[in-house]
Amino acid sequence: MKKILLLKGFSLVSLLLLTVIALGASKTETVLADKKTVTITAATGGEPKPFTYVNSKNQLTGHNIELLKAIFKKLPQYKLKIEKAKFESIFSGLSSDRYQIGVNNFAKNAEREKNYLFTDPIFKNSYVVVYPKESQLAKTVKSWSDLEGLSTVGATGVNTTTAIEAYNKANPNHKIDFNYSAEDLASQLRSIENGKYDFLLMDKPMFDYYQKEFHFDLEAKAVSGTLKKELLPEPYSYLIVSKDNDALVKDINKALKEVVDEGTSKKINLKYFGTDYSPTYD
Template identity: 45%
Template sequence: MKKRVISSALSALLAAGVLAGCGNTVKVPEASGTTEANTQETTETQTSDEKADVTVIHAATSAHPRPFTYIDEDGNLTGQNIELIKAVFDKLPQYELEIEVTEFSSIFTGIDAGTYDLGVNNIAKNPEREAKYLYTDPEMVNHYIAVVNKDIAIDSIKDLTELAGKKYTGPAGNDKTTVVENYNDAHPDKTITIDYTDADLLTLLYDVESGKEDFLIMDAPIYNGYYGPEFNLDVNIFDLSDVKSASYSYFIVAKDNTKLAEDINGALKQVIDEGISTEIDIKYLGEDFSPRITENK
């Protein structure tokens, strides 16, 4: 933050009524040849002191999946997660936020190496990550939906047995794939075939639409906020609230960085309580997914 500094000589002139006029720039005679130099030196010293009090926070995101984090048509990094974390750091003047785009896996290895302080990528909890990183308070409450090929004749999904014998597609290690894996473990006589893949989400959605795959599971905000309205897919959508209770998304920091996590939590609560989070969610997700909770989930 730049501060305007008025030299003692200029202050004296102001007090004496030497400066006059309205709306125009007034040239003020300098008291000595050192006034300008002294003013510049004072300004630079104050600016340097202010910067010394600000800690730069290096955040990482993969710019995927949309609408949480992505590069827009003008080449700008944006999305619900991006605007939300910026709103959080607007409440934290002791920090300066810098966001870098990297591979998703590099968010975690970068935090491990100390390259990054913060992960911003609609991150869900799992035991392996929770053992290594600190999660902030939830930044979004989420629920799952099943995107099902239109030729599969079901009316609702209560426990996934309706899809026994069908083909699910999704990446290994994904929280949605874990839901299907857990179902298979509990129903060995009514299993679902899992086609593990690293294909992008739009490809998977087209695979379900075409019948190459039978269904996938995804976050309702992702489908409702982007893929559904953008691509007008001819598929059936089923709520999975009976299969999987509401889940949460978080920001993550290094395990030993408790101060940063606490500061983010305090500012995040303000952003939620003031309705800023709601505005951001509606803009990017079509509805409000702000968590109305105070405890850490």
């Protein structure tokens, strides 16, 4: 009888232990589930080079792409996926949350700020006016009026295109002759070189990169005066993030600061531009 009672007691203890183990396992599974990585999809237009482009191995690369990957190496809670998309569809994709990040050397403007979130700056920018050598048309670039009546070319959605559109809208009687084009930047620069258009307003780092590669017969003059102030109220580019992803922005900003502080951002800048365009943070 005593033996039977001992066996029953042992069975009861075993049952309790199994129950505790099962509950523990269930709790562990719940914790692991809570720590499951979240997939973040970033979209890029795949140009302009060297900020974002497709290399000879058909892989997306460039300054912005390498910087984005360096940021997400510090964010194991996310799985980063990068897709190439038509430039204009990046914005509709962000609005629908098909994409959570837009990465394409984006500047801020009022319209974008109404519809999307922005990270801290990823790149400190500057602009130049590019024109054919010996041209007298764009020698002085201290104000928009210095470019009035001159012809230029650009793609939709680009920072400089947006700025010229805003100027033309505000000054309908003193417009810049703007021509939309889907050509790549190298082709646009050739059209300035051969005299098809008078000037091109563009990022200085990008011009330096293309000039080094193609040796165009062109000159570049830094914007100054009121034009610099109006064109560059915030001389930076950013990652754009879809609405209601404030936690993602916070995580990116923390990792971005680490990437800048440890020198990874500088290394990427030197690789593509030979100069460090990393922003500084207080």
